[in-house]
Amino acid sequence: MADTLAPGRPTPVAGRGRGGRIALRTVGLAYVAILVLVPLGIITWRALSPGLPAFWAAISSQQAITAFRLTAEVAFASVLLGTAFGVALGILLTRYHFVGRRLLGVLADLPMAVSPIVAGLALVLVYGHNGWLGGPFEAAGVDIIYAVPGMILATTFVSLPLVLREVVPVLQEVGTDQEQAARVLGAGGWHTFWRITVPTIKPALTYGVVLALARCVGEFGAVAVVSGNVSGVGQTQTTTLVIAERVQQMEPGAYQLAFVLIVTTVAALLVAAHIRRKDELS
């Protein structure tokens, strides 16, 4: 599990003196500052220094609002899909023995390793105009590539392992005793899942969902390829794509949008940290 964001109570390390502790702390702080705090601070400053009217104009333009709406739609749908598949896949990988189980486990982690742009390209090849599955869908009147369904597919693909990776260790650790006990007490598969499995994995699941949400909101590469990055009429640009465009075209308003994304993501992570803390205390 990703313990970096909400570490539990630190364990005192024997044999490390005051000097060592200060040195470690300095390195840790410097690392976080250089990589995270300074860039975030600069973006915040750039977003707010032109003044509140400029900030408001940047985030309330038609393009920005459409981008926010698309981002929210795509992220919501992707998190929903990612959660359903993540939990189902997690249960499949930890509770069933079948040929190819390990291979499936490796494949499910693949989106973590594959570049999002490559993933986007692959989706275009499959679902695009001349793709294997693109034709049949087109015939049925469903556009996937350069449209919201494709963006959801791409985002789901990149965020799938996040829920899965949170859920699998918990499922492994608790084992099957409680589920078996529920079965013998008269609970069928459905009842056992909702009354035992879900409450057991709930803290991990919530954390995975928040991570996935943050990831989906910030997704750029895969969506850039799949959406066609259309602006204006029939806009398919999500927030990240609008930011990139504004930066490249040297238009104003990029940092303000970036600031909104940062606030959203940080809020999500704080919620996750809070949930974990509550879970540790209980």
Added chain:
Amino acid sequence: MSIQATGVVKRFGAFTALDDVDLDVHAGALTALLGPSGGGKSTLLRVIGGLETPDAGEVTIAGRDMTRVPAHERNVGFVFQHYAAFQHLSVYRNVAFGLEIRRRPKAEVRRRVNELLELVHLEELADRKPAQLSGGQRQRMALARALAAEPSVLLLDEPFGALDTKVRRELRGWLRALHDEVHVTTVFVTHDQEEALEVADEIVVVNKGKVEQVGSPSDLYDKPANDFVMEFMGPVTRLGGRLVRPHDVHVSAAHVDGAVPGRVARLQRIGFEVRADVTTADGDLWVQLTRGQADTLELTPGSDVWLRALA
């Protein structure tokens, strides 16, 4: 309710856990499945409970064929070695689980759960989470939970295996008393022959996927069917090439007809008992005596003795 298993076979890959096992448990009995670990006794219990499907054979409970009935429709109570407490539910809700699943009216659930909590002496702890209970309390909660929906049979898989000796001894006596009160047909798995002898009406010795012997505790101890059961049921030693119990060897200081001569190599006093290691022409053995017997015989290391099997 009675339980019958006929010709049960269960394999895990190349390993045969149960090899054509027959079992017959009378209604209302308290039966122990006893044997070394890996011998198949837990698998047999899980087959009865519906947690494992046999590769061959059948299981009937109260005369009804249960072989293909899923676990949640068998109405059995099952207690696991590691409690399997529902961590996110209070003690009360744990015990109520089976009743809630069966959609019993709220008032009935409350009455029944309180009755059971009282029976297992946990009424004060109804609002606690399992993590706040000791091992013994958790296992008592698991027992109440298993009994709540009035199961036709109660199955316990090494129920005291994870507890320390003192609590284990306490719960054994308590299980016996509970059974005398509730009368539900009970089968429990154990690898501890003392536990089986102390608690059960009937013992089924299971080893290497087969039933070695079935009988009352005294039958098994006094008339073991073979050397395995003899060795498993209690201490043994070898006298004149034959397995005997160390307390079933008569020791005399003078020659007796049919006795084997030997010499005491070592004497060890353990409380009231005296353990004598004796060397004979046939090999070494050990004999268990009372302190009185040892004193009367004036045994010391180096004494010459004559040994004869009593049984």
